[in-house]
Amino acid sequence: MTDLTTLLNEEQFEAATAPDGPLLILAAAGTGKTRTLVYRVVHLIERGIPPEAIMLLTFTNRAAREMLERAEDVTGGATRGLWGGTFHHVANRFLRKFASKLGFRPDFTIFDAEDQRTLMGNCIKGLGFKPSEFLKRELVLSLISGATNRGLEFEDYAESRIEDTEIPLEQVIKVADEYARLKIQNNGMDFDDLLVNALRLLTEHDDARLFYQEHFQHILVDEYQDTNILQSQFIDTLGSPHKNVSVVGDDFQCIYSWRGSNYDNIMSFPDRYPGTLIVKLEQNYRSLPEILKVANASIKQNKKQFEKTLRSTRASLHAKPTVYSVYSDTEQAARVIEIISKAVSAGYSYDDIAVLYRSHFHSSQIDRELTKSNIPFAVTSGIGFYEQAHIKDILALLRITIFPVEKLALMRVLQLLPGVGAVTVERIWGKLGGVFEVEKENHRKNLLAFLPAKARPFWSAVDVALEEFVANNRSIKAVNDLVDKFINLFYIKHLSQQYDNAEERKDDIFELVADIEQHYDLTEYLANITLKTNVDREKDKKDQTSEETPHVLLSTIHQAKGLEWPVVIVVWLTEGMFPSSRALLEDLSCSEERRLFYVAVTRAKDNLHLFVPRVRFMHGGGRMDCIQSRFIKEIPEELVRNVEFSFNSPGFGGGYSPSYYRRF
DNA sequence: ACCAATCACTTTTTT
DNA sequence: AGTGATTGGT
Ligand SMILES: Nc1ncnc2c1ncn2[C@@H]1O[C@H](COP(=O)(O)OP(=O)(O)OP(=O)(O)O)[C@@H](O)[C@H]1O
Numbered sequence A: 001m002t003d004l005t006t007l008l009n010e011e012q013f014e015a016a017t018a019p020d021g022p023l024l025i026l027a028a029a030g031t032g033k034t035r036t037l038v039y040r041v042v043h044l045i046e047r048g049i050p051p052e053a054i055m056l057l058t059f060t061n062r063a064a065r066e067m068l069e070r071a072e073d074v075t076g077g078a079t080r081g082l083w084g085g086t087f088h089h090v091a092n093r094f095l096r097k098f099a100s101k102l103g104f105r106p107d108f109t110i111f112d113a114e115d116q117r118t119l120m121g122n123c124i125k126g127l128g129f130k131p132s133e134f135l136k137r138e139l140v141l142s143l144i145s146g147a148t149n150r151g152l153e154f155e156d157y158a159e160s161r162i163e164d165t166e167i168p169l170e171q172v173i174k175v176a177d178e179y180a181r182l183k184i185q186n187n188g189m190d191f192d193d194l195l196v197n198a199l200r201l202l203t204e205h206d207d208a209r210l211f212y213q214e215h216f217q218h219i220l221v222d223e224y225q226d227t228n229i230l231q232s233q234f235i236d237t238l239g240s241p242h243k244n245v246s247v248v249g250d251d252f253q254c255i256y257s258w259r260g261s262n263y264d265n266i267m268s269f270p271d272r273y274p275g276t277l278i279v280k281l282e283q284n285y286r287s288l289p290e291i292l293k294v295a296n297a298s299i300k301q302n303k304k305q306f307e308k309t310l311r312s313t314r315a316s317l318h319a320k321p322t323v324y325s326v327y328s329d330t331e332q333a334a335r336v337i338e339i340i341s342k343a344v345s346a347g348y349s350y351d352d353i354a355v356l357y358r359s360h361f362h363s364s365q366i367d368r369e370l371t372k373s374n375i376p377f378a379v380t381s382g383i384g385f386y387e388q389a390h391i392k393d394i395l396a397l398l399r400i401t402i403f404p405v406e407k408l409a410l411m412r413v414l415q416l417l418p419g420v421g422a423v424t425v426e427r428i429w430g431k432l433g434g435v436f437e438v439e440k441e442n443h444r445k446n447l448l449a450f451l452p453a454k455a456r457p458f459w460s461a462v463d464v465a466l467e468e469f470v471a472n473n474r475s476i477k478a479v480n481d482l483v484d485k486f487i488n489l490f491y492i493k494h495l496s497q498q499y500d501n502a503e504e505r506k507d508d509i510f511e512l513v514a515d516i517e518q519h520y521d522l523t524e525y526l527a528n529i530t531l532k533t534n535v536d537r538e539k540d541k542k543d544q545t546s547e548e549t550p551h552v553l554l555s556t557i558h559q560a561k562g563l564e565w566p567v568v569i570v571v572w573l574t575e576g577m578f579p580s581s582r583a584l585l586e587d588l589s590c591s592e593e594r595r596l597f598y599v600a601v602t603r604a605k606d607n608l609h610l611f612v613p614r615v616r617f618m619h620g621g622g623r624m625d626c627i628q629s630r631f632i633k634e635i636p637e638e639l640v641r642n643v644e645f646s647f648n649s650p651g652f653g654g655g656y657s658p659s660y661y662r663r664f
Numbered sequence B: 001a002c003c004a005a006t007c008a009c010t011t012t013t014t015t
Numbered sequence C: 001a002g003t004g005a006t007t008g009g010t
Helices: A010-016 A033-046 A061-075 A087-102 A113-126 A137-150 A154-162 A169-185 A191-204 A206-215 A229-239 A289-299 A329-345 A360-372 A389-402 A407-414 A422-431 A441-450 A456-471 A476-498 A502-517 A522-531 A534-544 A581-586 A591-601
Strands: A023-027 A054-057 A083-085 A109-111 A188-190 A218-221 A245-249 A277-281 A322-326 A353-357 A377-379 A552-556 A565-570 A604-613 A615-617 A623-625 A641-644
Touching (some): A023 A033, A033 A061, A033 A245, A054 A061, A054 A087, A061 A083, A083 A087, A087 A191, A087 A206, A087 A229, A087 A522, A109 A191, A109 A407, A113 A169, A113 A188, A113 A407, A137 A169, A137 A229, A188 A191, A191 A206, A191 A229, A206 A229, A289 A591, A289 A604, A322 A329, A329 A353, A329 A360, A329 A565, A329 A604, A353 A360, A360 A377, A389 A407, A389 A456, A389 A502, A407 A422, A441 A456, A476 A502
Parallel strands (some): A023 A245, A023 A277, A054 A083, A054 A218, A218 A245, A322 A604, A322 A641, A353 A552, A353 A565, A565 A604
16 A cells, blocks of 8 residues: 555645545646646555546546556556546547447548548538638638537537628538538548547447446546536546546636636536535645746736635745846847756756747747757647658558548548649549458559559559558558558659658658557557647657657647646747737737746746747848737736846847856 | 649647 | 649640
């Protein structure tokens, strides 16, 4: 038995060892909510609950894995079989088992954002509408997703969102219907469908519901403030017989309401679950008191919040967070490098440092400067590894060897051939009769015959490789061979024609192959790959390369959720950047943006650096003066140290004393 | 009819 | 950098 009293404080211990029944931990940042949840898992297992009867829901798959690793260490491996992951991950597992109940094949595809756009483009064209300023695919997709994740009727929601615009509601509705039809026809679901259909499975199919209700005796949810209505209903349904539902969250940190997250879920939890044990944690173990003062002062500006006390357990070092006023993007980048170098000379590792920002493109200048300075770093970019064009090309090739109804994948691969475009490929799919099975010789023959003469020599080479792959039972070991041939026979030409970093992309592809070789089952690999995010991947790489070089992380604040670093640098704190201009239009009070700022600040353990550029160089060469972000203005003067760099201050590098930098 | 090359435009956040 | 729209070429 693990002695939890030595690992947790009194309140944490009470929560971790609470008896069966609903439990709510509502507490601000860094108070050990996640840690408490980990030890609740440990406690349940040591109490004799079988691990497969426990479900742990987290915001990223990475978070689940880290938590389970910790629990595994403590329990000596007794967590095997526990279900951990995101809602989408769990929904996917449910749906693979019971797909036929909802009219899907169990090998249904999961469409990523790009697939969704392709499909939506087909809908608009297919209905004879021409994509216009008023009927963009992004728009229709965002209306569909917005309605879905808020549990609203599409027509009502769409109407309310586009009233006072010239967007044609009639057409939007037609297109949305067509999109739904096309997804089913293609045997696929998008991300939202996973949630919708998993919930439908539970509500509409008694046997499936009873099966899972009996299976899961305990449900634990981290980051509960960022769940939406579908997710909370999913949990409520699953947990309704026993109400052994433990949720953890902080309404200050709700930063996904733009996709339907609603912190009313956490606020109304005790009403939905009478008899809830509510535990509040007030001691912050992460940050120095000076950092917490800034965080608390900032979040106080939000009106609709629940008061929470938050005090640091750490001793003050009288090192206030610093606000830097810099001239431009370029100077900002140079000063960030300085801070990183100084932190490293003070004894920190590169791993201890993160640069955080509102939007991906805020990182580009810093990216360049870090490269120039030879400082190791990683960026969590907007497109994930598996979403890159060249990776998706290869995955599409593999998909068509495994799944018979893969229109999108087949279209993608064929369009790589010379002389084959969207129209040809559509016609071929029709002639094939909506199915292509690579192991059937006549299917392959037909495909070759339907291709235009220009493309045929290329494809016949690939065809041979496909045949060999089938002869090798489409085993994991044969993947390398297939991909190698595919690349050398023609794909490499495409790469070098299209991009100037063809070699890099080829390396990526073989990295993908190596990743596939770590798995046993190609079918399963392909079925789940869409759910892998780049945050998950960062962790995969860490696990595999035993000694990865320490590196600075550049990340959006959204992707930094739940993480912590000794040194945190936040850049581009100007009106229009953070808060973002679009947020300014939508919500003048910027409450969600402020919560995002709160999240950024509370990632820091020892040092917090806030950057405010004074000018911004625009696209065409124009210059715009920046206004300091309201989030900086709102911080009382005495809580921060101000450093102003004038444009011509004696060389980048001098000008202020670094003596406040100490290793703690 | 259809493909492919070219140019102009733009940048919130993600499972 | 990557997308979308337009246009010239086969
Ligand atoms: N009782 C404790 N003793 C020592 N360290 C603790 C204790 N509780 C939490 N910590 C440490 O405090 C830090 C923050 O904990 P954790 O990430 O669990 O907090 P959190 O409430 O989930 O934070 P956030 O809301 O910001 O995600 C971690 O480094 C954790 O190890």
